[in-house]
Amino acid sequence: MNKTPKGFRIHLGLFGRRNVGKSSLLNMITRQNAAIVSSYAGTTTDPIEKPMEFLPLGPVVFIDTAGIDDIGSLGQLRKKKTKETESEEDEQKAKSKNKKKKSKARSKHKKGS
Numbered sequence: 733m734n735k736t737p738k739g740f741r742i743h744l745g746l747f748g749r750r751n752v753g754k755s756s757l758l759n760m761i762t763r764q765n766a767a768i769v770s771s772y773a774g775t776t777t778d779p780i781e782k783p784m785e786f787l788p789l790g791p792v793v794f795i796d797t798a799g800i801d802d803i804g805s806l807g808q809l810r811k812k813k814t815k816e817t818e819s820e821e822d823e824q825k826a827k828s829k830n831k832k833k834k835s836k837a838r839s840k841h842k843k844g845s
């Protein structure tokens with residue numbers, strides 16, 4: 733189950749303001765204490781990745797992030813990291829779309845030959 737490489741997993745990012753329950757949601761979905769939950773805004777710092785089998789999707793990786801409204805100098809760094817994670821997820825989505833397109837094109841080509 734956990735053998736699927738990260739690149740083959742669907743990436744599901746949790747983005748939003750601080751203290752809205754992103755980490756609580758991750759813990760609820762994974763049924764683990766994967767991320768620290770607290771009423772103190774700015775608890776999550778580095779993105780937390782949790783690979784799991786999430787039916788009906790299959791192998792996914794959940795990514796919990798710091799808030800998009802973080803403040804202070806450390807907050808700016810956390811926001812930057814969240815933005816980077818967001819872009820990485822978009823890139824990954826585009827890549828997997830391309831992969832699907834290519835494999836569709838290949839199977840069409842096979843059928844035609």
Ligand SMILES: Nc1nc2c(ncn2[C@@H]2O[C@H](COP(=O)(O)OP(=O)(O)O)[C@@H](O)[C@H]2O)c(=O)[nH]1
Nearest residue numbers: 749750751752753754755756757768769770771
């Ligand atoms: N009332 C209520 N509080 C929640 C809910 N989900 C999370 N919380 C509380 O909101 C606070 C922030 O939660 P957390 O998961 O750390 O938020 P994050 O900063 O978005 O990751 C914590 O005190 C949680 O116990 C919810 O569904 N209802």
Ligand SMILES: [Mg+2]
Nearest residue numbers: 754755775776
């Ligand atoms: Mg959090």
